[in-house]
Structures are given as structure tokens and as C-alpha cells.
Amino acid sequence: MIESLDINKSYGHLHVLKGVSCRINQGEVVSIVGPSGAGKSTLLHIMGTLDQPDSGQILFNGQSPRFDKPRQLAAFRNKSIGFVFQFHHLLPEFTALENICIPAFIAKTDKAQAEKKAGELLKIMGLAQRSGHYPGQLSGGEQQRVAVARALINQPSVVLADEPSGNLDSQSAEELHKLFFSLRNELGQTFVIVTHNTELAEMTDRTLHMNDGKITEA
Numbered sequence: 001m002i003e004s005l006d007i008n009k010s011y012g013h014l015h016v017l018k019g020v021s022c023r024i025n026q027g028e029v030v031s032i033v034g035p036s037g038a039g040k041s042t043l044l045h046i047m048g049t050l051d052q053p054d055s056g057q058i059l060f061n062g063q064s065p066r067f068d069k070p071r072q073l074a075a076f077r078n079k080s081i082g083f084v085f086q087f088h089h090l091l092p093e094f095t096a097l098e099n100i101c102i103p104a105f106i107a108k109t110d111k112a113q114a115e116k117k118a119g120e121l122l123k124i125m126g127l128a129q130r131s132g133h134y135p136g137q138l139s140g141g142e143q144q145r146v147a148v149a150r151a152l153i154n155q156p157s158v159v160l161a162d163e164p165s166g167n168l169d170s171q172s173a174e175e176l177h178k179l180f181f182s183l184r185n186e187l188g189q190t191f192v193i194v195t196h197n198t199e200l201a202e203m204t205d206r207t208l209h210m211n212d213g214k215i216t217e218a
């Protein structure tokens with residue numbers, strides 16, 4: 001579904017990715033592990049079209065995103081890719097339901113339809129009773145589950161997660177990890193997860209090991 005073909009990326013004199021190639025299949029939960037500075041997050045950002053490779057290609061179902069057309073690229077990203085980060089990035093002035101709806105509103109989804117879908121996702125997340133709560137009224141684990149629901153609202157082809165449990169206590173992290181696999185089993189959702197959490201990596205279908213800008217084991 002997603003192919004990275006000989007991806008190279010440098011920032012100034014720092015060569016971060018050195019000819020990285022990999023493939024992510026539909027319905028897989030894939031982890032990317034390695035030491036800090038290995039290039040994991042850079043690869044994830046390029047997969048998510050948040051950054052452009054210096055050379056090489058990213059393909060989604062055989063098609064290359066148009067980095068030269070920012071509006072078209074933003075629309076593609078909004079529709080096809082969900083993001084979950086270490087810090088949930090929820091907007092404090094909006095309720096859980098409203099936060100989840102934001103990507104749908106950007107995609108010009110009807111308000112009633114977006115809110116219905118957000119409500120369904122909150123139920124899946126076990127947060128149906130928290131829809132009207134603001135982020136400051138939610139625990140860290142609850143906030144991150146809201147962030148996962150937000151990533152899913154537009155039914156993306158893939159969810160890219162960068163250290164999603166890195167800011168959670170052990171119990172909340174375990175619950176989040178189980179949630180990813182539940183979503184894969186229930187919705188057929190594809191996940192690519194950058195993580196330092198060895199327990200999560202061991203749970204995934206496949207692990208890509210990175211070091212010094214290269215995939216050393218897949």
C-alpha cells in the first residue's frame with residue numbers, strides 16, 4: 001500500500017536517510033525502532049507527506065503524491081493519512097467531540113455527519129460519556145484516545161504514530177497499544193508506529209529496525 005523507494009534526506013550537512021526502501025501492506029501494524037537519531041521520525045514524516053525526500057519516491061497504492069501542488073497534497077493528506085503524536089495536540093477550547101471533528105470539517109464533511117462519526121469513534125474508544133469534556137478534564141490516556149479518534153475520523157488509508165505512548169504511564173500505554181490492534185481487527189486499519197517501547201514493537205506484525213539512516217532489519 002505504501003512504498004518507500006530509495007529515500008534520501010539531508011538537513012544541511014547531516015545525511016539523515018540513506019537510501020531507505022520499505023513497503024507497508026494494507027491492514028498491517030508495523031513498528032519502526034532504533035536509537036535516537038536513526039532517522040525514524042524523518043521517515044515517518046516523509047511517509048506522511050509532511051516532508052519531501054531529496055531523492056527517491058513515496059508511493060500510495062502506486063501513485064506518487066504531488067509535492068509540487070501544496071493544496072492538492074494537503075487535501076490528499078487530510079483524506080488518506082491520520083497522525084498520532086507523542087503529545088496529543090488537542091485544542092483546549094474544544095470538547096473531545098469537537099476535536100475529533102476538526103479534520104472532517106477541514107474536508108468539508110457535513111456537520112451532522114461528522115459529529116455522528118465522531119460519536120461512533122468515541123464509543124469505540126470507550127469514551128462515549130466524555131464527548132462533552134474538554135482536554136483539561138481528561139486523563140492523559142483519554143486525551144490520547146481522543147487523538148486516535150481524530151486521526152480516524154476521515155477513514156484514512158493509514159495512521160502514522162510517532163511515539164504515541166511515550167508520554168503515558170504504563171497502564172495507559174498498555175491500553176493504547178491494545179487499542180491499536182483492536183482497531184486493526186475491527187476496522188482493518190493500517191498503522192505505522194515509531195516507538196522506543198519494546199513491548200509494543202514485539203506486539204506488531206513486523207518491525208523495521210533503523211540505524212544511522214538505514215533499515216538494518218525488516
